[in-house]
Amino acid sequence: MTKKSEDKAPKPSRLPDPLKLRSGVIFATIPSLLIVGLWAGAVTYVHLYHYNLQVDEGLVPVLGIVASVAIAFKLYVSYQRYQDARAQWSHLRICVRNLVRLIWCNVPDGPRQRPKIPPPTQIQVEQKLREDLLSKASAIRLLVGFAFALKHHVRREYGTEWPDVRARIGFLPTFARRGPPSQVSVSQSLYTSMDPEKGLPAVPNKRFSTAPALWLSSLFTKEEVAKRQKEQEHHNILVAHQNLPLEILSFLGSYVDLLNSEKKLEGGLAGTLHGELGTLNEILGKCEGLMGESMPLPYAVIISQIKWLFVLLLPFQLLQAMSWITIPAVVTISFSLFGLSAAAAALSNPFSPTPSPTSLPLDQICTNLSIEIDTICSSMHSPSYSNYAMSGMMVMAGEKGGVGWMYLKGNKPLAPLVKKDFADCVKNLSISDILEVMRMKVEIPET
Numbered sequence: 001m002t003k004k005s006e007d008k009a010p011k012p013s014r015l016p017d018p019l020k021l022r023s024g025v026i027f028a029t030i031p032s033l034l035i036v037g038l039w040a041g042a043v044t045y046v047h048l049y050h051y052n053l054q055v056d057e058g059l060v061p062v063l064g065i066v067a068s069v070a071i072a073f074k075l076y077v078s079y080q081r082y083q084d085a086r087a088q089w090s091h092l093r094i095c096v097r098n099l100v101r102l103i104w105c106n107v108p109d110g111p112r113q114r115p116k117i118p119p120p121t122q123i124q125v126e127q128k129l130r131e132d133l134l135s136k137a138s139a140i141r142l143l144v145g146f147a148f149a150l151k152h153h154v155r156r157e158y159g160t161e162w163p164d165v166r167a168r169i170g171f172l173p174t175f176a177r178r179g180p181p182s183q184v185s186v187s188q189s190l191y192t193s194m195d196p197e198k199g200l201p202a203v204p205n206k207r208f209s210t211a212p213a214l215w216l217s218s219l220f221t222k223e224e225v226a227k228r229q230k231e232q233e234h235h236n237i238l239v240a241h242q243n244l245p246l247e248i249l250s251f252l253g254s255y256v257d258l259l260n261s262e263k264k265l266e267g268g269l270a271g272t273l274h275g276e277l278g279t280l281n282e283i284l285g286k287c288e289g290l291m292g293e294s295m296p297l298p299y300a301v302i303i304s305q306i307k308w309l310f311v312l313l314l315p316f317q318l319l320q321a322m323s324w325i326t327i328p329a330v331v332t333i334s335f336s337l338f339g340l341s342a343a344a345a346a347l348s349n350p351f352s353p354t355p356s357p358t359s360l361p362l363d364q365i366c367t368n369l370s371i372e373i374d375t376i377c378s379s380m381h382s383p384s385y386s387n388y389a390m391s392g393m394m395v396m397a398g399e400k401g402g403v404g405w406m407y408l409k410g411n412k413p414l415a416p417l418v419k420k421d422f423a424d425c426v427k428n429l430s431i432s433d434i435l436e437v438m439r440m441k442v443e444i445p446e447t
Contacts, residue, residue: 026335040314066310081347081348092283093369096143099276133435135255148164159242174248255406303341
């Protein structure tokens with residue numbers, strides 16, 4: 001298994017950075033560079049054979065400074081966005097590891113001692129131990145499912161029909177499983193009709209009479225703005241109706257409440273578990289904030305306009321001194337601006353499902369997290385289950401040891417090694433079998 005994975009691992013490139021064309025943005029800038037090159041060639045030809053097109057030397061440098069500052073700010077915002085996304089996913093891994101360690105190693109197994117009730121029989125104790133171990137395995141599996149669900153959520157891939165999500169949480173009665181939001185006509189109509197400004201009197205728009213430049217710019221951006229607003233409204237509806245990671249946190253919260261009701265969370269452990277779940281909810285919210293546009297549309301438009309205005313005026317500055325060399329000079333200078341702008345655009349989308357040097361490897365992160373969790377659960381369980389069999393602790397006859405959703409058909413806490421439902425595992429597997437399967441899962445990781 002290890003040798004096979006090492007053979008498939010990509011080898012690092014030995015080329016210097018300037019020659020790593022596939023990892024850069026040069027191919028994304030080729031169409032723009034062709035346009036600039038043709039424009040520079042046409043301007044140079046007209047200047048040399050027809051009219052003198054040389055302009056004053058003070059105009060273009062000032063415009064170049066403005067364009068450079070604007071693009072530098074755009075690149076900074078995009079890089080900060082990428083860093084925030086990477087930090088949130090690193091925080092997610094830490095939080096999930098902490099929860100798994102607390103649940104698997106610190107939450108006691110077996111029945112708790114209750115006064116004025118006769119001690120349970122050996123069969124009842126073993127029954128409770130099996131239920132508790134399988135409950136832990138179910139909750140831990142759901143935590144890993146949260147990471148996979150968040151991966152698809154930030155990629156705008158909603159629902160539970162993705163293989164890595166369906167295998168872990170497909171059995172849960174979530175809203176995302178019931179159907180697309182288009183079927184929820186009542187909620188959608190309420191969402192789109194709640195406009196508090198509709199009742200206000202109409203105010204005439206004076207922008208067109210007082211600012212002709214703004215009116216002219218609106219001709220080029222009106223359709224794009226309307227399209228983006230429509231896409232954003234549709235995205236908001238999808239997020240509201242198919243927020244699968246948020247629903248998973250609710251199921252995990254019910255498990256913590258069950259542990260608390262059984263008096264198994266002592267010494268502030270309940271607050272710690274709820275705090276970690278709250279941290280996961282905070283990570284979810286911050287990742288959702290990174291799913292939108294990196295900067296407002298008017299700002300992005302004006303940066304693009306200034307950039308193009310500079311590169312189109314640049315040939316007129318260089319004609320007198322460079323003649324035909326103006327063409328490669330303009331293309332080279334334009335590449336620096338277009339390259340930085342393309343790099344900023346690539347960095348602003350860290351959750352892209354298409355593999356690229358600027359997108360976070362979410363598939364690999366989730367798979368590695370699943371293997372790490374199996375490694376944690378493969379360690380010797382503590383405290384030892386044998387202590388409970390000899391103690392005077394008890395469990396009420398007929399009481400279920402797991403929260404309700406764990407008994408739903410399709411919950412396979414020991415998958416992929418044992419494809420039995422929760423109730424079948426409780427009935428047919430011994431405690432040693434359950435622990436042995438948890439140790440073996442690390443050798444056969446689930447992808």
